[in-house]
Amino acid sequence: MSLEIAASARKARHLLIVDDDDRIRDLLKEYLARAGFRVTAASGGPSARKLIESFDFDLAVFDVMMPGEDGFSLVRWLREQRGRAGRTPVLMLTARGEPGDRIEGLKLGADDYLAKPFEPEELVLRIEAILRRAQDRPQGPGPLSLGRCQFDADRGELICDGEAVRITEAEVALLRQLARTPHEPVDRLELARGTVDPSGRAVDVQVTRLRRKIEDDPKTPRYLQTVRGVGYRLAPD
Numbered sequence: 001m002s003l004e005i006a007a008s009a010r011k012a013r014h015l016l017i018v019d020d021d022d023r024i025r026d027l028l029k030e031y032l033a034r035a036g037f038r039v040t041a042a043s044g045g046p047s048a049r050k051l052i053e054s055f056d057f058d059l060a061v062f063d064v065m066m067p068g069e070d071g072f073s074l075v076r077w078l079r080e081q082r083g084r085a086g087r088t089p090v091l092m093l094t095a096r097g098e099p100g101d102r103i104e105g106l107k108l109g110a111d112d113y114l115a116k117p118f119e120p121e122e123l124v125l126r127i128e129a130i131l132r133r134a135q136d137r138p139q140g141p142g143p144l145s146l147g148r149c150q151f152d153a154d155r156g157e158l159i160c161d162g163e164a165v166r167i168t169e170a171e172v173a174l175l176r177q178l179a180r181t182p183h184e185p186v187d188r189l190e191l192a193r194g195t196v197d198p199s200g201r202a203v204d205v206q207v208t209r210l211r212r213k214i215e216d217d218p219k220t221p222r223y224l225q226t227v228r229g230v231g232y233r234l235a236p237d
Contacts, residue, residue, distance in 0.1 A: 013131065014056070017041045018048045018074065019063040019093070028061070031120045032127075045069030045077075052078065057088050059127060059134075062110075064094035064101065072108055079109040082152060082159075083143060089130045093118075144179055144236040146223040149214050151236075153179045158213065165213050174206050178224075178234035188231035207232055 015037050019025040022043070029041045040055070042048040044066055052060075060078070062071035075090050092105045095116045102113045111130045114123060143152040149160040156172040158165045167175075177191055192200040207226075211218040225233045 013058045014038045014040065015127070016048065016051060016055075016057045016060040016088075018044065018061065018066075018071070020044050020066040021063070024063075028123075032124070035124050037127075045074045048074060049077065052081070052085055052088070056084055059089045059091065059130060061091045061093055061123075061127075064092055064105070072104060075105065075108045075110050082155060082157065086155070089134045091123075091126060091130060093123075144182065144234070146214050146234075146236055147216065149223075151175055151179060160213065167210070167213070168206075170202070171206050171210055174203065175210065175234070178232060182234050182236050185227035185230045185233045191231060203232075 013036075015032060017025060017028050017032070017039060018041075019028065020043055025041050025043065029039045032039045040051060040057075042051055045068060048060075048062075051057075062074050064071035071092055071094065075092070078088060078090065079086055089111045090109065092110045092113045093116060094101065094113075105113050111133070112126055114126055143150040143159075149158060149165070151158050153176050156167075156176070158167050158175070174191060178186055188200045188203060189198070191203045192198050197203075207224060208218070211221050211224050214223055215221045223235055225235055227233050
């Protein structure tokens with residue numbers, strides 16, 4: 001696919017370029033903008049973090065060798081973020097082409113690794129390949145709103161009133177099962193399958209504990225509901 005033909009498909013794609021070298025950063029921004037992408041650039045980790053916290057990006061390009069915070073540290077921080085930001089695809093650019101560096105970047109959550117010097121057209125092709133994979137990747141429903149709480153099934157996190165709430169692995173597994181089919185009842189014995197008590201009593205205990213954390217009035221639950229004769233239902237906003 002030529003750059004001219006592909007450009008129309010790239011117009012909505014917002015890229016973040018992070019490189020401390022002014023010349024390289026400007027060249028990348030100019031080339032990728034000419035190729036049809038929307039491009040925002042940052043000179044290092046601190047400015048990149050502020051941009052990531054303020055905007056949604058379809059893909060980020062991080063240089064590894066930067067003073068202060070390097071690209072490895074930046075991608076580690078990015079993967080710790082909740083929601084869409086933490087899932088942003090990352091391409092790492094560096095003059096270091098050793099296999100160990102490449103493996104380190106991939107272990108931290110980078111999607112690809114391109115060593116300098118490189119052909120600009122190869123950069124575009126790599127970016128497009130990553131974006132295609134991200135588009136084809138099955139996406140979860142995103143965080144579910146439960147009143148003052150949110151449950152992120154991808155990360156296994158429960159946030160209430162802006163604070164992380166400690167939940168056990170068993171409680172995470174239960175919420176994930178219910179979150180797969182929100183507003184639909186799930187059989188109690190199906191929820192108990194694979195737990196320490198297949199009779200369902202352990203599920204009942206977990207539901208009681210979760211209601212204390214999620215519900216304003218655990219005795220009259222709004223979000224984690226009992227369906228008589230069946231089991232339980234998660235009813236997000």
